[in-house]
Amino acid sequence: MQKEERIFLSPPHMSGNEQFYIKEAFRSNWIAPLGSNVDGFERELAHYNGVKQVEVFNSGTAAIHLALRLLDVRSGDTVFCSSLTFVASVNPILYQGGTPVLIDSEADTWNMSPQALVRALEDAQKQGKLPKAIIVVHLYGQSAQMDELLAIGDAYGIPIVEDAAESLGSTYKGRKSGTLGKFGIFSFNGNKIITTSGGGALLSNDEKALDKATFIATQARDPATHYQHSEIGYNYRMSNILSGIGRAQLEVLDLRVAQRRAVFTTYDEALRNIPGVAFQPELAGTKSNRWLTALTVDPEQTEITPQEIIEHMTEANIEVRPVWKPMHLQPLFEDVPYYPHEVGNSVSDQLFEQGICLPSGTNMSDADQQRVIKRFKELLTPKKLVLNGTL
Numbered sequence: 001m002q003k004e005e006r007i008f009l010s011p012p013h014m015s016g017n018e019q020f021y022i023k024e025a026f027r028s029n030w031i032a033p034l035g036s037n038v039d040g041f042e043r044e045l046a047h048y049n050g051v052k053q054v055e056v057f058n059s060g061t062a063a064i065h066l067a068l069r070l071l072d073v074r075s076g077d078t079v080f081c082s083s084l085t086f087v088a089s090v091n092p093i094l095y096q097g098g099t100p101v102l103i104d105s106e107a108d109t110w111n112m113s114p115q116a117l118v119r120a121l122e123d124a125q126k127q128g129k130l131p132k133a134i135i136v137v138h139l140y141g142q143s144a145q146m147d148e149l150l151a152i153g154d155a156y157g158i159p160i161v162e163d164a165a166e167s168l169g170s171t172y173k174g175r176k177s178g179t180l181g182k183f184g185i186f187s188f189n190g191n192k193i194i195t196t197s198g199g200g201a202l203l204s205n206d207e208k209a210l211d212k213a214t215f216i217a218t219q220a221r222d223p224a225t226h227y228q229h230s231e232i233g234y235n236y237r238m239s240n241i242l243s244g245i246g247r248a249q250l251e252v253l254d255l256r257v258a259q260r261r262a263v264f265t266t267y268d269e270a271l272r273n274i275p276g277v278a279f280q281p282e283l284a285g286t287k288s289n290r291w292l293t294a295l296t297v298d299p300e301q302t303e304i305t306p307q308e309i310i311e312h313m314t315e316a317n318i319e320v321r322p323v324w325k326p327m328h329l330q331p332l333f334e335d336v337p338y339y340p341h342e343v344g345n346s347v348s349d350q351l352f353e354q355g356i357c358l359p360s361g362t363n364m365s366d367a368d369q370q371r372v373i374k375r376f377k378e379l380l381t382p383k384k385l386v387l388n389g390t391l
């Protein structure tokens with residue numbers, strides 16, 4: 001049988017206006033990690049998000065690393081981080097020689113559990129070793145419980161870095177995701193809601209800190225005509241060509257959010273009545289960009305495991321992925337402290353065991369989405385019902 005065309009999880013979706021900005025970079029010959037597209041993209045991102053300043057870099061990971069540098073994370077320091085995330089949230093802690101402490105999720109957002117965070121901070125205080133920062137991830141576009149987390153951070157005087165790599169365009173109580181903590185970061189990797197093929201941004205209302213970030217990202221070159229350096233730097237800047245792609249992508253971000261949310265709604269309406277299926281919730285007062293439609297499948301009710309669903313979907317040339325494998329279950333972080341939501345109840349373990357992400361690209365046709373839905377329903381229809389149907 002001829003395989004049907006592949007449906008990707010989250011492919012890039014160009015606006016059509018990218019070439020305009022790319023041409024401008026070529027026309028002006030700013031084929032460099034600086035120029036009018038870099039400046040323009042930073043200004044437009046700051047305006048869109050309602051923050052004083054944004055600096056763009058060559059990856060979201062680099063932006064997280066710079067945030068930790070600005071917060072003076074050093075060898076021997078600890079940094080708290082959401083456990084249910086992509087490894088890029090945590091790796092920069094290791095780059096700085098720090099030790100992560102991993103915090104579980106709670107069921108209402110799938111993001112950092114405030115009560116687990118409190119337990120971890122109480123322990124850290126007893127040990128006289130409070131963290132330098134708390135990295136809060138907004139998974140699949142859904143904002144974490146920021147009021148609670150910010151209040152806890154404030155009570156202990158610990159700054160929050162928002163890993164908003166997946167939640168660009170989402171809001172929390174009317175404010176843009178990524179703008180509530182001391183620093184926020186975005187990613188423009190090829191799979192994200194808008195892309196520059198690769199890239200990231202750091203945002204804050206602390207303009208001095210952001211100037212310092214770009215200084216560090218430019219090999220920490222001292223202001224001297226000769227090449228002089230007093231501290232460690234990196235080459236983390238974003239190309240003027242790629243910033244041009246970002247400018248055209250940002251023009252359609254609100255449209256992309258509406259389209260991703262429409263993809264979610266179509267799945268939700270078609271599949272929510274299947275026993276054992278539950279979609280990632282949207283917390284009251286928040287608006288998720290629904291970067292990926294994520295859901296859990298309880299095999300006790302569905303008679304099929306999430307892993308089997310993924311295998312069957314892959315056979316049908318449909319890209320379905322498990323939810324991120326939590327960091328506390330990774331060999332890399334075997335020896336790292338972990339705080340579950342409640343003692344003996346790890347929410348992220350359960351989300352990992354039962355969670356899958358469906359194709360959520362904004363350039364997926366209605367027919368393609370119906371193909372996913374049809375296959376999903378076939379896989380989840382309990383066998384007894386099929387038998388009844390044939391009687």
Ligand SMILES: *Cc1c(COP(=O)(O)O)cnc(C)c1O
Pocket residue numbers: 058059060061062085086088089137163165166186187188189198199200
């Ligand atoms: C994509 C992603 C990143 C890192 O982004 P890159 O631009 O690929 O370095 C960080 N955190 C999360 C949660 C992500 O999904």
